Amino acid sequence: MDLDPVLLARIQFAFTIVFHIVFPAFTIGLSAWIATLHGMTLWTKDPHHADLAAFWTKIFAVSFAMGVVSGIVLTYQFGTNWSGFATLAGNVVGPLIAYEVLTAFFLEASFLGILLFGRDRVPPALHFTAAVLVAVGTAISAFWILSANSWMQAPVGYEMRDGVAFPTDWMAIIFNPTFPLRLAHMLVAAYITTGFVVLAIGARYWIAGKHIREAETMVKMALGMLIVLTPLQILIGDQHGLDTLEHQPAKIAAIEAHWDGEHAAPLVLFAIPDQSGEKNDFEIAIPNIASLILTHDWNGLFPGLKSFAAEDRPPVLPVFFSFRVMVGIGFLMAAIALWGGLAWFRGKLFEAGWYMSALQYVWPLGFIAVIAGWITTEIGRQPWVVTGLLRTEDAISPVGALNILVSLVLFVLVYAVVFASGIFFINRLLVKGPMRRTAHDDEGVASRPISAATEAGREAIKGA
Numbered sequence: 001m002d003l004d005p006v007l008l009a010r011i012q013f014a015f016t017i018v019f020h021i022v023f024p025a026f027t028i029g030l031s032a033w034i035a036t037l038h039g040m041t042l043w044t045k046d047p048h049h050a051d052l053a054a055f056w057t058k059i060f061a062v063s064f065a066m067g068v069v070s071g072i073v074l075t076y077q078f079g080t081n082w083s084g085f086a087t088l089a090g091n092v093v094g095p096l097i098a099y100e101v102l103t104a105f106f107l108e109a110s111f112l113g114i115l116l117f118g119r120d121r122v123p124p125a126l127h128f129t130a131a132v133l134v135a136v137g138t139a140i141s142a143f144w145i146l147s148a149n150s151w152m153q154a155p156v157g158y159e160m161r162d163g164v165a166f167p168t169d170w171m172a173i174i175f176n177p178t179f180p181l182r183l184a185h186m187l188v189a190a191y192i193t194t195g196f197v198v199l200a201i202g203a204r205y206w207i208a209g210k211h212i213r214e215a216e217t218m219v220k221m222a223l224g225m226l227i228v229l230t231p232l233q234i235l236i237g238d239q240h241g242l243d244t245l246e247h248q249p250a251k252i253a254a255i256e257a258h259w260d261g262e263h264a265a266p267l268v269l270f271a272i273p274d275q276s277g278e279k280n281d282f283e284i285a286i287p288n289i290a291s292l293i294l295t296h297d298w299n300g301l302f303p304g305l306k307s308f309a310a311e312d313r314p315p316v317l318p319v320f321f322s323f324r325v326m327v328g329i330g331f332l333m334a335a336i337a338l339w340g341g342l343a344w345f346r347g348k349l350f351e352a353g354w355y356m357s358a359l360q361y362v363w364p365l366g367f368i369a370v371i372a373g374w375i376t377t378e379i380g381r382q383p384w385v386v387t388g389l390l391r392t393e394d395a396i397s398p399v400g401a402l403n404i405l406v407s408l409v410l411f412v413l414v415y416a417v418v419f420a421s422g423i424f425f426i427n428r429l430l431v432k433g434p435m436r437r438t439a440h441d442d443e444g445v446a447s448r449p450i451s452a453a454t455e456a457g458r459e460a461i462k463g464a
Contacts, residue, residue: 003401006393009081012408014378016073018371019415023067025370028142028187029194030060031108031135034115036221038128050119052214053131055434056198057115059426064112066422068105070415081404085385085395091166092158092173093148100144108137139187146186150179152386153377154247165389177247181240188233189373191225192333193366198222201430203359206350214434216350219359223344226337233330238293245294245302248387251380253305254314255323256290257283261304265290270324273316278306312383319380326372329365336362 037053040046075097078086086094114122114130122130151157157172158165167173202218205211245252252258257273257280258265267289271280291300305313336359343349350356381387385395 003405005399005401005404006396008401008404008408009077009396009399010392012081012404012411013074013077015408016070016077016411016415017374017378019419020067020070020074021370021374022367023063023070024138024142024145025190025193025367026197027060027063027067028138028190029192030056030063030197031131031138032191033194033198033221034060035128035131035135038124038131042124042128048213048217050124051434052217054119055214055429058429061112061116062422062425062429064108066418069418073411079397080407081397081399082385082395083397085390088163088390088395089152089165089386091164092151092155095167096144096148096151096174100141100148104137104141104144107140108134111137142186142190143183146183147174147176147179149377150182151176153182153381154178155386155389160389165386178243181236181243185233185236185240185373188229188236189366189370192229192233193370195222195226195229196333196366197363199226200360200363203356205433207356207360211433219349219356220344223337223340223349226333227341230330230334230337234334237327237330241294242296248381249303250305250308250312251314251319252294253303253307254316254319254380255376256294257316257320258290258302258304259306261301261307263291263299263301264288265294265300265302265304267293268320271320273320275313275316314380314382319376322372322375322379326369326376329369329372333362333365333369 034053034056037049037056041049041053078090078093111130111133114127115134118127118130151173154177155165156176157167157169159168160166198218199222202215202222205215206219241252256265257268257271259278259280264287266285266287268280268283268285271283271285273280288298291302292298294300294302305316340349340355340359343352343355383391383393385392
């Protein structure tokens with residue numbers, strides 16, 4: 001059997017980037033949550049928030065370390081497997097990645113030490129400042145990585161000389177057309193992802209009757225943020241879709257499994273796209289809705305896949321389904337947040353036993369949505385590595401398929417060990433729970449009375 005080096009290199013990069021993306025998606029939001037807790041400690045003078053921040057900082061450190069290890073591999077692959085890409089786009093993408101290291105990674109790494117070990121060694125205001133700078137560093141990291149990736153989606157601000165892209169306008173490159181909305185979409189996704197992890201852990205502690213005050217703080221703070229951010233993410237996603245339609249219409253056509261450019265295009269809820277036959281099998285669609293969403297016109301027209309040469313079309317099947325997974329989970333998360341907000345408004349948040357029980361299991365939703373979104377983005381750009389400039393088949397290094405296969409197998413084995421070790425340590429921290437260094441509570445009992453209905457709800461859940 002002949003091995004395809006292009007396919008193997010793509011699988012290797014897909015594996016490493018899917019593994020890596022879950023850690024920035026978590027640490028970006030988690031660092032902001034920790035900084036918020038430190039700010040509340042300064043504001044309220046209540047050490048309860050400092051204890052909770054110390055607990056989550058340990059989890060952040062483990063996640064940050066796994067993100068660093070998995071991220072280094074991605075950069076090396078540009079030289080080992082994708083030398084054609086490095087040659088053509090290195091003058092543009094290389095500096096952007098270097099800026100990420102210089103302005104973000106060093107900032108995070110420098111102040112993470114103060115955040116981890118400085119609680120009793122530096123003034124509270126400086127400890128809070130360190131937390132803020134770590135959070136800013138994670139956001140800056142997202143800024144530069146999304147800028148580089150967005151330039152690959154819609155390249156501007158360059159000129160070609162002998163097959164190499166040279167920068168001509170760095171402001172145009174950094175703030176390229178798809179960047180602002182993609183950055184907003186990713187940052188909000190990271191905050192939502194972390195919010196659902198915190199929400200699930202808080203619900204788990206509350207149901208178990210452990211760390212009650214911390215559990216209530218986690219649930220309320222996470223839910224308060226999610227009530228705002230989940231609907232906002234839907235609005236940002238809508239604008240991002242319009243932006244993608246302008247700059248990458250073939251990607252939108254693949255997302256919608258839209259073959260013929262037609263007015264009043266239907267929204268395809270489900271189908272099995274048949275790329276060779278240029279049609280959808282088993283299609284379930286709602287008339288006019290795709291036109292309404294993408295053009296804001298009931299009878300709007302946007303290009304179909306047949307508007308593009310067959311060799312310029314993305315793989316429709318994975319893009320079509322990954323997008324629906326992302327959107328479906330997005331609406332589910334919004335419903336969970338708004339339902340909790342309604343219960344909270346009615347004063348029955350901790351008396352809704354079935355709701356609190358379900359919250360224990362919502363922690364993976366954000367991660368799945370982020371991975372599905374990246375699959376949509378990256379496969380939807382195919383067959384281009386840099387849209388309109390460099391095809392994937394031309395970006396590959398002259399490396400034998402067997403070499404790529406061996407390194408892929410090794411990556412899988414090593415990453416399995418790293419991931420398992422990280423999850424093991426994080427789980428140990430979660431089982432142990434927040435450690436109180438002050439006497440503001442006693443043995444995990446809430447500092448205020450628990451209503452009979454709340455206690456009954458918890459006991460019913462535990463009994464079930």
